[in-house]
Amino acid sequence: MGNDKARILEMLKAGKVSVDEAEQLLDALDQRPASDQAPAIPAEAPSAGAGRKCRFLRVLVKGDGNETVDVRVPMQLLRAGVKLGALMPPEARAKLDTALGEKGMHFDLANLTPETVEEFVEAMSELSVNIAGDDGETVRVFCE
Amino acid sequence: MWPPSILRIRIAGEGSKRISLWIPLFLLWPLIFVAAMIFPAAMRLSPRLREKSGIAYGFTAGPQLWMAFASARGMRVDVRDGDSRVFVEFW
Numbered sequence: 001m002g003n004d005k006a007r008i009l010e011m012l013k014a015g016k017v018s019v020d021e022a023e024q025l026l027d028a029l030d031q032r033p034a035s036d037q038a039p040a041i042p043a044e045a046p047s048a049g050a051g052r053k054c055r056f057l058r059v060l061v062k063g064d065g066n067e068t069v070d071v072r073v074p075m076q077l078l079r080a081g082v083k084l085g086a087l088m089p090p091e092a093r094a095k096l097d098t099a100l101g102e103k104g105m106h107f108d109l110a111n112l113t114p115e116t117v118e119e120f121v122e123a124m125s126e127l128s129v130n131i132a133g134d135d136g137e138t139v140r141v142f143c144e
Numbered sequence: 145m146w147p148p149s150i151l152r153i154r155i156a157g158e159g160s161k162r163i164s165l166w167i168p169l170f171l172l173w174p175l176i177f178v179a180a181m182i183f184p185a186a187m188r189l190s191p192r193l194r195e196k197s198g199i200a201y202g203f204t205a206g207p208q209l210w211m212a213f214a215s216a217r218g219m220r221v222d223v224r225d226g227d228s229r230v231f232v233e234f235w
Contacts, residue, residue: 067223068222069223070222080212080214083211
């Protein structure tokens with residue numbers, strides 16, 4: 001745990017995180033039990049920043065009890081999924097659009113092009129979401 | 145892009161029930177690669193296969209399916225609740 005705190009302080013010193021972000025990270029560390037092997041703080045700043053390639057989308061959720069969720073999804077998988085979706089037969093795509101529309105999601109899958117996904121991935125490189133609840137729940141979403 | 149070599153699975157339940165698996169995905173690479181390359185060609189050659197739209201989609205999407213499989217490298221899901229844990233990671 002001491003290494004994690006030192007890493008956070010180094011990031012603060014280097015200006016990679018703000019004071020508020022460092023405080024939230026330190027609070028999250030303090031709330032972890034000593035024997036807990038929950039996901040460690042990432043070595044890089046939570047927000048990848050402009051110009052830094054986003055390779056993984058990371059989601060960390062900690063509940064008010066001992067529940068933790070750590071998900072890391074490669075961005076390349078998103079790109080591959082879009083290319084796979086482009087091969088979908090038009091009939092199937094129309095059915096899917098109709099089903100989404102019935103659920104209130106009026107989204108045209110034909111607009112989901114590789115160029116759109118690249119713009120989305122580039123925008124995600126600056127994404128950093130930190131949510132802290134009153135009961136100690138935390139949600140962090142960022143790119144690494 | 146290299147596909148994932150190993151699939152790690154860990155499941156821990158309440159008490160002492162634990163399952164830990166290391167699945168060597170690299171043993172499946174040749175099979176998946178050959179299927180991804182041969183199926184689209186087979187679909188083009190066989191009119192009967194083209195009649196089945198679902199199968200046709202699967203066959204033509206062979207290379208893209210391979211890319212999607214390869215893109216899974218590094219994906220990790222770790223869910224814990226007390227002593228219970230489900231961990232899946234593609235190496």
